[in-house]
């Protein structure tokens with residue numbers, strides 16, 4: 001059997017008295033688009049930060065393509081491209097310069113940098129705008145630029161934390177279309193967190209519904225919905241397993257926060 005892209009075993013993490021992640025077992029198949037869904041505070045970002053080596057994994061255990069995250073952090077980092085929630089593009093640099101900076105940071109060999117920067121920009125549809133400063137980009141273009149930054153080292157696993165938050169519906173679908181195309185073109189595994197149910201239904205092969213640090217349901221969107229009954233949505237499934245609604249009003253507040261952050265960083 002193919003090695004899973006990610007295998008998490010009994011993953012837990014506490015911040016003081018807050019149990020952010022509470023006994024998560026999870027396997028992400030190589031080549032799939034996997035959605036980790038849940039409301040604010042569910043433990044999604046903490047889980048991603050453990051997989052990306054930014055937080056300790058103990059007492060649990062994680063492997064990325066069979067490589068132990070606790071023991072071989074640098075080897076794991078080379079396998080991963082990570083787009084965090086906080087923006088990471090510099091408005092004073094051009095799109096190409098931003099991506100080139102990441103190529104250097106991620107140790108892409110000098111001779112391969114220019115071609116890899118060019119193909120990362122092409123994968124996200126920014127070739128024509130590559131030599132404009134990032135402060136002239138729209139919110140959707142910035143997200144695509146961040147995708148290019150994460151793609152420039154040709155990772156096998158692309159991890160995206162709320163990639164479409166704060167974007168309008170057109171920009172949201174444009175980001176998702178790029179993600180789908182990149183997966184099709186490269187066979188890359190994609191792990192994404194979102195609280196937009198419609199996006200997860202449309203673009204994820206499988207999803208895990210997370211609540212108070214635990215995985216409450218896992219499967220394809222269609223199977224999870226069918227398990228509940230005809231006409232069910234993922235939001236209904238989430239409510240059935242937790243008693244709460246997934247799509248809270250807070251999404252709006254966070255969107256505004258994210259938009260403000262964009263304005264501040266790039267303005």
Ligand SMILES: Nc1ncnc2c1ncn2[C@@H]1O[C@H](COP(=O)(O)OP(=O)(O)OP(=O)(O)O)[C@@H](O)[C@H]1O
Nearest residue numbers: 015018019020038039040041042043044045046047
């Ligand atoms: N650095 C930290 N210090 C203290 N508590 C934290 C820290 N990071 C996260 N938490 C807490 O851990 C819990 C899980 O947070 P986490 O960010 O993983 O959730 P999330 O599902 O990603 O939500 P969001 O999308 O809002 O980030 C929350 O109760 C949060 O307040």
